[in-house]
Amino acid sequence: MTGSLEDILQPYVESKSLPGAVALVDRGDGSGPEVAVVGSADAAGGAPMVRDSIFRIASLTKPVIAAAVMALVEEGRFALVDPVAPWLPEIAEPVVVRTPASPVDDVVPAARPVTVADLLTFRAGWGFPADFSLPAVAPLFGELLQGPPQPQRVAAPDAWMAALARIPMLHQPGEAWLYNTCSDILGVLIARVAGCSLPEFLAERVFEPLGMTDTGFAVPAGQLGRFAHQYRTGPDGALELVDAPDGQWSSVPAFPSGGGGLVSTLDDYHRFARMLLEEGGPVLAPESVRLMTTDWLTPAQRAGAGLFLEGQGWGFGGSVDITPTDPWNVLGRYGWIGGTGTAAHIVPSTGAVTLLMTQLELTGPTPPERMRELWAYAAS
Incomplete structure (x- = not known):
């Protein structure tokens, strides 16, 4: 040294x-x-x-949010294998683009529900892939303002989740690792399960x-x-x-x-x-x-x-x-x-x-x- x-x-x-x-x-x-x-x-x-x-x-x-989720797991509020639909009904029945390169209106139903573990491991189906040119990626930037943090421009959680529900998944739950979006979804999940705002819970x-x-x-x-x-x-x-x-x-x-x-x-x-x-x-x-x-x-x-x-x-x-x-x-x-x-x-x-x-x-x-x-x- x-x-x-x-x-x-x-x-x-x-x-x-x-x-x-x-x-x-x-x-x-x-x-x-x-x-x-x-x-x-x-x-x-x-x-x-x-x-x-x-x-x-x-x-x-992101690691701070993951720790907060695990605190709720320890409390027994949910398990890693549990579907998140009871708290995030907007994504209870998501759709997935037929192939990653398919247009956003060429979709099929998700094969199974999104779980807490899917979100923690970034394998829920939403997020950034290695190829940013795929059609289903653009709405993440346009409708969700994913990307460099712009805190005062992003919609409140309920409106944000409603926008997410209109965006198809890029992959089936559990299939592929995709960056970023899952942590934002987890932030909403924490607040709804805890019954308080995310800043208050953290x-x-x-x-x-x-x-x-x-x-x-x-x-x-x-x-x-x-x-x-x-x-x-x-x-x-x-x-x-x-x-x-x-x-x-x-x-x-x-x-x-x-x-x-x-x-x-x-x-x-x-x-x-x-x-x-x-x-x-x-x-x-x-x-x-x-x-x-x-x-x-x-x-x-x-x-x-x-x-x-x-x-x-x-x-x-x-x-x-x-x-x-x-x-x-x-x-x-x-x-x-x-x-x-x-x-x-x-x-x-x-x-x-x-x-x-x-x-x-x-x-x-x-x-x-x-x-x-x-x-x-x-x-x-």
Whole structure:
């Protein structure tokens, strides 16, 4: 192991390809976490990044949602094998396009009901395939606003579910892994089963027990000074502002997205990661964590996911490394990346944690070099 965590990230700031970043590596060897804080909270070089800067964590929301579902399973509110139709009647009798390439009006009935496990493993039939040109994919962007988080633009849960019911599945339940949409459906399921809003349930059952005081679906007005700006890389390579601190996350949205709506901090998400490594306490039982961090996919399903998984498996809410073929790829590593420039992984066998929080959107499903460098450093 050479250099430091800051040595990895600082060159990206100096080249102006990254405004700033906060990262953590805990190898689980008793030496404690190494933390690096570099750059600024905005591209103009104004307020410096700080350890407790708040970020839009996008798809790092997905493991949190999976944990919330497992809390309801432990309560006996439903089982993994149960159909979700009693709580989500809009999708009680879904239809499926005859083939993945068929038009959206060429459909057949679903062969069986959608279950809780189908949603947790992303095999319910709705979501993004490796080929975005398939006809049944377009309505996910147009009617459901799936894609980069836009919390203030999405319809409330009941209207969103009504729109989902009009969109045919791309595959039969249990047949194929498809990205993203299942986590949003799970967010609606949690709220309806629990009889309260998704923000309320997560606050009571996950955030408060873990002390995750800066995690939620909006940033309070008094904390906007710690909220980083959000950027994308424009066609000319320059950074373009996507969202300012007083923008889309300044108030709780009508649709709290289970697929990508949370904001959080480095230390808050570290608490969530440690919960998973410490067998779930005080949120989950050990068996629930084991189920979350186990690969559920067949070889064909992993292969069909294309660049989304790069051959990895999938647990509940996150990927599972099953073939350690790269320097950063550790057998059993569980976690995920967020399209807003975030990443979080744990290694249950060693107790290791790696976290990266940035405010620069990814350009596609393939993790950027800065993430791979971080993972290789953590594994060294």
